[in-house]
Each structure stands twice: as C-alpha cells, then as structure tokens.
Amino acid sequence: MRTSRLEAFSDGVLAIIITIMVLELHVPEGARLEDLADSTTGFLTYLLSFVYIGIYWNNHHHMFQLVRRIDGTVLWANLHLLFWLSLFPFSTAWMDETDLARTPLVVYGINLLAAALAYFLLEHAIFRAEGPDGLLRRAIGRDVKGKVSPLIYVVGILTAAVAGWPALVFYTFVAAMWLIPDRRLESYVAEHGLSD
Template sequence: MDKGRLEAFSDGVLAIIITIMVLELKVPEGDGWDVLFQQWPIFLSYVLSFIYVGIYWNNHHHFLHASEKVNGGVLWANLHLLFWLSLMPVTTGWMGQNHFSQRPVAVYGFALLMCAIAWRPFQRSLILANGGDSSLLAQAVGSDWKGKVAVAMYVCGILLAFVAPWVSCVLYATVAAIWFIPDRRIESRIMK
C-alpha cells in the first residue's frame, strides 16, 4: 500500500481538527481589554490543543517518513488514532468555555490519554509492517520513555482534576513541553 495516501488523509483530518478548534474562538463583543481578557481560558485551551495536534502531526510525519510501507493494520491503527484526535475540538471547547473546571479538565485529560494510548498500536503496526523489532523504526523508538511518562502524567492529571484542576493543566502542559522539542531518534537513525 502507498503510504502517501495515508499521510495525505491524516494531514487532511488534522488540518480539519485545527480548523474546527479555531472556529470555536469567538470574536469578542466590544473593544476593551476587559472583553478580550474574558476570553483567556478559551484561548489558552486552544493554544494547548493546537500544540498537541501539532506534536501528533510532527511525530506522525516522522514515523511515516521512516517507514517504507503500510498495510491494513497500519490503516486501522491510524484511524483509531485519528478518532481520538478528532475529539480534541470538543474537549478543548468544553474546557475553555468552563474556565478549566473539574469535569472538563478530567475529560480533556482522558482525550489526551486515549490519544497517547492509540499512538502505541499505530507505532507498533508501523514497526511490524517495516521489519519488526529489528527495523530502523523499532531501533529509533527504543524504550519510548516519553510515551510512558506521558501516559502516567495523563492518568495523574485526570485524577487530580477533581481536586486541583490547575495542577492537571500544568501536567498536561508539561507533557506537551516534553514532546514539543522534536524527537531526534528517528532522524538520527535515518541519517546513518
């Protein structure tokens, strides 16, 4: 199967996700700073989600670039990942509209957790389609400490959302910061 079609489809879905999120930003009524300031929770949740979608897009690109082929398992794993990512506009909007209250922050964390969990079968199916554990991709992934740390922090964030939603948001932002710096493992393996 041609991986270009998978990448083009995924790019389109991710672009739509970002478009839907930005359309949720409403133009403030009035020209005062106070009116603009009232929108900060919505804007902040948008920025965090935009970064997350960008991180997934970037990593998705790197993984497909390092892959030579895809198969049906990769296609289904990719759709599973895109399903969870497609919920980002709803959870982002709900969290921002409700000023980072407990339940929306927990649901947002759950969506992030499910995206991270869905990444694993996508990653594994690409590895299997491209030579298994001896493949270049498997070597580049290694122990995937970032993925394991992210899942643990999401679980903590979900639980803490009912006690201290701001702590949860800090955990979610910390995971984004960890992943924001591009992962050089794949690039370094390809350049060898």
Template sequence: MGKTRLEAFSDGVLAIIITIMVLELKPPEGHELSDLFRDWPKFLAYVVSFIYVGIYWNNHHHMLHTVKRINGNVMWANLHLLFWLSLLPFMTAWAGETHFSAVPMSIYALDLLICGLAYVILQYRIINADSSNGLLLRAIGNDSKGKISTALYLIAVVVPFFGFFGTVLSGIIIIGNTLLWVIPDRRIERVLAEEEAKPMT
C-alpha cells in the same frame, strides 16, 4: 501498500481539526481590551490544543519517514488515532467555556491520554506490518519518554477531582507534557541520519 495516501489523508484531517478549533473561538461581545481578556480560558485552551495537534502532525511526519510499507492494520490504527484527535475541538471548547472545571479538565486529559496510547498502537502496527519498517523499532527503543508521558496523563485525569489546586495541577501537567513532546522526535532523526551515513553497498 505504500504510505502516500495515508500521509495525505492524515495531513488533511489534522488541518481540518485545527480549523474547527479556531472556528470555535468567538469574538468578544464588547469593544474594550478587558472584554478580550475575559475569554482568556478559551484562548488558552485553544493554544494548548493547537500545539498538541501540531506535535502529533510533526511526530507523525517523522515516524512515517521510517516506514517503507503499510497494511490494513496500520490504516485502521491510523484512523483510530485520528478519531481521538478529532475530539479535541469539542474537548477544548468544553474546557475553555467552563473555565477549566473539574469534569471537563479530566475528560480533556483523558482524551489526550487515549491519543497518546493510540499513537503507541500505531507505532507497533507499523513495526509489525513489514520487516522493512525496522528503523522505527530502533528509534523508539524502550520508549521511556512515552511511558513518562502516559503516567503524567493518568495523573492529570484524576487530580481535577481534588479541588481547585488539583485542577491547576492537571493543567500544569498537560502543559508540561506539551513541552516534553514539542521538540520533534530526535530518536527518529538520529536513526535516519545513521542510516544515511552508512556506506552504499
């Protein structure tokens, strides 16, 4: 099967996820600047989650440039990823409204971990779907970046239960992982550029 409908559906779902997140932001009750700053945890959680969804949209877009054909397994793996991403508005609101308490932070990090694992599953479903999708396998290589990211998420899930500084460390790790992935996947761009540079036969 072609990939067009999968791309269009994924773009639509990710756009809705971002829309839901921004609708969760309520205006402050007061009319002073200090009233706005009082809700900084909600706004910070929104910004981080917005960037995360943007990263997934960007890298998903790059990944699908390597894809020629998909099958049913790829479609289900893509839905699996979208399911965990669709929980981000709820997790974001919970973490922000509780001012990043231990349990909400841990569950938020757990959702991000599962999103990352779901993305890896989708990658390998695509690779196994058709021999024409081999460019993706070349691009990800041993995926050291993905392994580092997974290990960091695991730490971010556990450390909030070690007191205030553990919660802060979890937040730092989550933001650090954002910076790790915020640049579009250069591995895919490089492989696509090499493929385009090959002489026509």
C-alpha cells in the same frame, strides 16, 4: 501498500482539526480590551491543543519517514488515532466554556491519554506490518518519553478530579516535553541517509 496517501489524508485531517478549533473561539461581545480578556482562557486552551496537534503531526511525520510497508491494520490504527485527535476541538471547547471545571478537565485528560494509547497502538501495528527488521522498531528504541507521558496524564487526570485547574500543569508539562522534536528518529534518519 504505499504510505503516501495515508500521510496525505492524515495531513488533511490534522490541518482541519488544528484550524477549526479557532472557530470555537467566541468573538468577544464588546469592543474593549476587557472583552477580549474574557477570551483569555479560550486562547490559552486553544494554544495548548494547537501545540498538541502540532506535536502529533511532527511525530507522525518523523515516524512515517521510517515506514516502508503498511497494511490494512495500519490504516485502521491510523484512523483510530485520528478519531481521538478529532475530539480535541470538542473537549477543548467544553473545558473552556465551563471555565476549567473539574469534570471537563478530567475528560480532556482522558482524551489526551486515549490519543497517546492510539499512537502507541499505531506504532505497534507498523512494527507488525514491517516484521522484525523494521526501521522504526530499531529507531524508536526504548521510547522513554512515550512511556512516561501516559503516567503523567494519569496524574493530571487525578489532579483534575480533586483539584481542578492545576491539572493543566501536568498537561502542559507533557506538551513541553514533546515540543523538543523527536531527535531519536531525526538523527536516525540523518545517520542512515534514509530521508526519501
């Protein structure tokens, strides 16, 4: 089974998620700068979620450059990932509209964590579909960032539960860590002349 249509569908879903979040930004009631300032929290949480979706798109893009074979399990593992990502507009809006209250911050962290686990499951579904000689398996290697991120999310969730907004420090830290694109895969593709 080819990957092109899976990629096109995922691009579509990610493009929609990243764009509809802006629909949740409430247009300010008044026309002054102070009225816009009320949207600052919304703007920053939107930016954070935009960056997260961007990271997932980037990594998804890098990952599938190394995938040659998929099966039905990969299709569903991919939909499972898209499901958690599609909840970002919801959990972002709740966090924003409650002015960063604790429970919504916890829920946002759980959403981040669930997406990370879904990505991990997708990787492993691909490993299985491609067999022991799969390119992705070799390129990913030990995957330190992928293993550290869930731990930081858990710290962030606990912080959200006891202290509230400081959890955003952890959530932002993981995003910053991933903003650096996945050089492992990128260089693996370049070295082996695999870009198709």
